[in-house]
Amino acid sequence: MLKLEGVSAGYGDFQALFGASLDVQAGEAVAVIGPNGAGKTTLLRVISGIIPLREGHLSMEGRPLDRVPAHRIIETGIAHVPENRRLFPRLTVEENLKIGAYLPAARSRFAERLDFVYSLFPRMKERRNQLAGTMSGGEQQMCAIGRALMSGPKLLLMDEPSAGLAPVIVQQVFDLVRRIRSEGYTVLIVEQNIQQVLKVVDRAYLLEVGRIKLSGKSADLLASDEIRRAYIGL
């Protein structure tokens, strides 16, 4: 479904990604794991068109995305749940969801998708007239996922969904990810919380200083000595 081949990118003089390649098949959940500063967020930002590709190729269902501007990525079926939620804090929950269905194609199915998101997250229905910025971190994460689902995406990009949340809430967020998976969405998730995320996804790539170092089934990675020693601390 999504394919990255030898992708390099960076900010100004600083290069954050060096020839990273990965692919995500339809129906899969894939994680990109790695420490702080490995380039995980940059990888998602390249896919979303927020920062330009310097080298390599990027395609979604065979359609090249190399030169597609950020606001047209969503038309290809990719929705981004950005790091730290990035909701529109002064708008209500429902207005945030409405903006998620900004595209004309999504607008016509707004009511139906809103029902779907509310059935998935009844809490959001209770809070629909509350300002998004006044909710707890876990609720904001729900709202951010809901906003992404409003466009009717095929692939959901999730950037550090557990970042900045209390441990109890982190559990809830990973439950959310499982729910999304069981609804049939393809998910590409970037996480530092390696032990937790590997329990949720099928496969993972280990990114270190901008390069893919390892990849494999999550069970294998969980069992591998390198990962255990360096990242899980066992």
Added chain:
Amino acid sequence: MQRDVIAPLVIAALVALAPFAGQTDYFIHILVQILLWGFIYTAWSLMGRFGLVSLGHGAFMGIGAYVTVLLWNFFELTPWIGMPIAVAAAVALAAIVGWPCVRLRIVGHYFALVTLALTAVVALSIVGLRDITGGSLGLTPNREAAGTSIYAFQFASKTVFLYVALVLWLIGLFVWRAVDRGMGRYALQAISSDEDASASVGINVGVEKIRIILLSAGLTALGGAVFGQYQMYINPETVSGIGVSLQIVFAVVAGGMFVQLGPTVGAAFTLILAETLRILIGNEYHAADTTIYGLMLVLFIIFMPKGILGAVFAGLERAKAKAA
């Protein structure tokens, strides 16, 4: 019908009746001023309410006024054509300055500074080109012999201008309503809080921003053009320059930039305040009114950030919530 249609129409009907109630020229003059400035403030708020705080609107207003008068004085081009040309010129300038700001993501204080520089450049150009523009001494449109001429957009009677200003003001409010009710409002609100997240839901950030900037600049220039015709005298201080830019921001902050009639309330408030201070204090203490102005601006920003009308509506909401 909704509040944002009824309220403007009721006010417009009352204002339209004013001349029949035997009001003095002075009263009509104040009304015209409130409507014209109210229109310009509304135009400014179209973008100001979305965090695009411009100090460049003095430039757009000045271009509206000067281009119209210069075309008339030098080429005898009727303001009916001159005004659209002036508006187009202001829109073009807004595009030249605005597009790089949008592309390079110049926002917040930096955007305010860039636009402030624009105002300074335009005001200095007007002064510098004194052979054409009359410099600091200002400029008077060549008067048609009779004093009233539709072709020259000159009317001896203030009542005519009252109706012109009224129509303009209504146009401003209905543009506001159109923006407010469209998807554009959500898009612009989203952009003002997070440009990347906005792009990721499919909002074309650059296009949405430049569109509201051009709309705001164009309407401001139109207001400036009509204002020049009404005053029959323009100078860099009264229709352009940093003073005008700041006056716009103050009035809008005072009235409330997030509600439809807020900018108009700001116009009424500041004009009545200025007139009262002028009458009470007179010309003896020259800068007293401006000092009080400045002091009030600080107080408004601290204690009433939503402005007069915004605070009134917020109070009503609270009362309603309490009653329910």
